Amino acid sequence: MPSRPLDGKIALVTGAGKNIGRGIALALADDGAAIVVNGRSDQSAVDETVEAVRASGGTAIGCIADVSDPAAVAAMIETVQAEMGGLDILVSNAGLRRQTPFLEMEFDEWREILSVALDGAFLLARAGAPLMVERGGGAIVALSGVSHRVGTLDRCHVSASKAGLEGLIRALSRELAPHGITCNCVAPGAIDTVRGASAGARPASGAAQNIPLGRFGRVEEIAAMVRHLVRPDGAFITGQTIHVNGGAFLG
Numbered sequence: 571m572p573s574r575p576l577d578g579k580i581a582l583v584t585g586a587g588k589n590i591g592r593g594i595a596l597a598l599a600d601d602g603a604a605i606v607v608n609g610r611s612d613q614s615a616v617d618e619t620v621e622a623v624r625a626s627g628g629t630a631i632g633c634i635a636d637v638s639d640p641a642a643v644a645a646m647i648e649t650v651q652a653e654m655g656g657l658d659i660l661v662s663n664a665g666l667r668r669q670t671p672f673l674e675m676e677f678d679e680w681r682e683i684l685s686v687a688l689d690g691a692f693l694l695a696r697a698g699a700p701l702m703v704e705r706g707g708g709a710i711v712a713l714s715g716v717s718h719r720v721g722t723l724d725r726c727h728v729s730a731s732k733a734g735l736e737g738l739i740r741a742l743s744r745e746l747a748p749h750g751i752t753c754n755c756v757a758p759g760a761i762d763t764v765r766g767a768s769a770g771a772r773p774a775s776g777a778a779q780n781i782p783l784g785r786f787g788r789v790e791e792i793a794a795m796v797r798h799l800v801r802p803d804g805a806f807i808t809g810q811t812i813h814v815n816g817g818a819f820l821g
Contacts, residue, residue, distance in 0.1 A: 574602030575801045580654045582606040582646075582698065584637050584690070585664035587615025589763040590713065593789035594661055595619050597797045599628035603659060606650050607632045610664065610686075637664050637690030647697040657701040659800045662691040662712040665731070669724045680727045687731035691738060695753075699746060707750025709800040712739050713792075714757040714811060719819045732757075736811050743809030752808040756795050759815025762786040782817030 581598045585591040587609040595605050596619070605623050607630055609616040616632040623630035631653055635646040650657050665687040668679060691712050702708030714736050716722075718729035736755050743753040760781060778785050795814050798804045813821040 574600075575803070576659075576797075577602035579603040579658040579800075580606070580650070580656055581659035581661065581800070582608060582650055582657060582694075583661040583663060584608040584694065585610070586619050586661075587612050588619075590758065590761065590789050590792050591661075591663040592619045592622075593793040594663060594796050595630070596622060596626070597790070597793035598659065598661075598800065599623040599626060599630065601797055601801065602628075604629040604654055606630070606646075606654060608637070608646065608664070609634055610636050637662075637694060638685035640693055643690075643693040643697050647694075647701065650698075651701060656705050657698050658705055658708045660694055660698045660702075660708070660710045661796060661800075662694055662710070662735075664690055665713065665728075667725070667728060670727075671724050672726050675727065680730075683727040684731045684734070687728070688734045688738065691735055695738075695742060699749070699751060702751050703749045708752075709804075710739070710742065710746075710751060710753045711796050711799050712736075712753075712755050714755040716757055716759045716813070716815050716819050719757075719813075719821065739811075740809050747808060752799070752805060754799050754807060754809070755811040756792060756799070757811050757813045757815070757821070758787060758792050759813070759818045760786045761792060762788055780818070781815070785816065787814060787816060 581603040583595045586595040586607045599605050607616050607619045620630045620632045633646050635642040714732045718733045739753045739755050
């Protein structure tokens with residue numbers, strides 16, 4: 571059988587215990603990448619993703635680490651280097667969702683949200699990019715979203731974190747290009763996932779009527795865009811935010 575496009579590559583996917591992160595991890599494993607499955611605290615969810623990769627014949631390890639903690643990120647990257655031999659692909663998917671009106675929002679909650687989505691992406695890229703340089707290049711993909719494009723209620727902290735994330739990725743695309751590292755954002759719209767309690771109630775099925783394609787997106791559709799960006803046939807795409815939202819926002 572011909573080689574899969576990511577054979578020999580090593581990918582770290584944060585927030586990969588469930589939903590979009592899990593889907594991305596499985597998709598990259600199907601393309602031949604060895605996967606480092608990261609989660610913040612849910613060991614059982616991380617273990618389930620690792621086992622799913624291994625069950626399909628892939629290679630995976632789990633790594634619990636809070637991406638907003640510089641020491642934890644440094645330790646995780648050391649583990650990646652020691653156990654996997656390097657890093658080629660970094661997917662910054664970890665993020666927190668809270669539903670809090672601005673006039674009720676405390677600064678601690680604001681900082682918590684930004685620390686994971688934005689600070690975490692910085693820490694991961696800063697620690698992981700040198701490993702990619704050593705291997706002659708790589709790909710960084712960060713998961714943004716539609717909220718800051720359409721002004722979602724009760725999520726100004728999430729919106730701010732994602733807007734900053736896109737700015738970070740655009741800047742990194744210029745700075746890391748000489749090293750053969752591409753940097754892009756994928757911005758999902760309303761995706762059919764299992765929502766945590768802090769994310770608020772799941773939109774009713776009728777909400778899909780506001781999406782031109784008339785349905786919620788699937789995890790596999792987000793994973794498909796990420797896998798394209800990190801494969802060799804996506805290597806001329808960098809500095810972009812690619813919207814996958816059924817037409818809810820026309821970027």
